[in-house]
Amino acid sequence: MKTDQGGHLIQAYTHFIAGALIQREVEKRVKRPFGRVFFLVFLGIASHVVIDDLARLTYHPPQAMKEDLFWVGYHIFAVVATLACLIVWRRYLAGMLCAVLPDLDWIIRPLARVLGWEWWKEGALHAFCRGLPGLAQIDGLLQKLPNWTGIPAASLNELIFASLLMFLYWATREEMVSEGIK
Numbered sequence: 229m230k231t232d233q234g235g236h237l238i239q240a241y242t243h244f245i246a247g248a249l250i251q252r253e254v255e256k257r258v259k260r261p262f263g264r265v266f267f268l269v270f271l272g273i274a275s276h277v278v279i280d281d282l283a284r285l286t287y288h289p290p291q292a293m294k295e296d297l298f299w300v301g302y303h304i305f306a307v308v309a310t311l312a313c314l315i316v317w318r319r320y321l322a323g324m325l326c327a328v329l330p331d332l333d334w335i336i337r338p339l340a341r342v343l344g345w346e347w348w349k350e351g352a353l354h355a356f357c358r359g360l361p362g363l364a365q366i367d368g369l370l371q372k373l374p375n376w377t378g379i380p381a382a383s384l385n386e387l388i389f390a391s392l393l394m395f396l397y398w399a400t401r402e403e404m405v406s407e408g409i410k
């Protein structure tokens with residue numbers, strides 16, 4: 229089964245940056261409330277699928293490595309970065325939550341075990357989102373990327389993805405400010 233088990237914590241901040249950017253753009257371009265909800269959810273899910281796939285190029289070993297200083301340090305950084313996103317972009321909370329919607333899988337999993345939900349398949353939400361028209365093709369292509377999840381230096385790739393999204397956020401923000409001045 230194709231899941232991103234184990235990587236979701238490290239990637240949360242990258243998903244959140246994408247979610248904040250999506251909400252800001254949707255609010256700028258879509259006026260009707262129903263349209264906004266639709267685009268927030270659809271684009272949030274689409275960004276999630278792409279970022280999860282790109283995670284093949286980033287460091288996130290499937291098993292916790294609590295003895296490993298780098299693993300611990302990187303996780304502390306990821307938690308701080310995630311909290312910083314939630315604080316700085318609290319105005320875009322809806323977009324950020326939509327961008328991590330498929331990760332409800334990781335909340336449902338223990339719940340399903342406790343409640344004995346035999347019918348719930350592990351990773352079902354991720355599998356559903358990856359199968360959506362349009363996303364399935366992108367996912368199929370990105371699944372061919374090499375798997376570097378066990379290489380610590382690949383954590384730099386996560387920082388590069390996050391920085392590119394941040395750059396996009398700030399670059400388009402200037403455009404919005406200049407539009408406002410006009």
Ligand SMILES: [Zn+2]
Nearest residue numbers: 232280330331
């Ligand atoms: Zn995920």
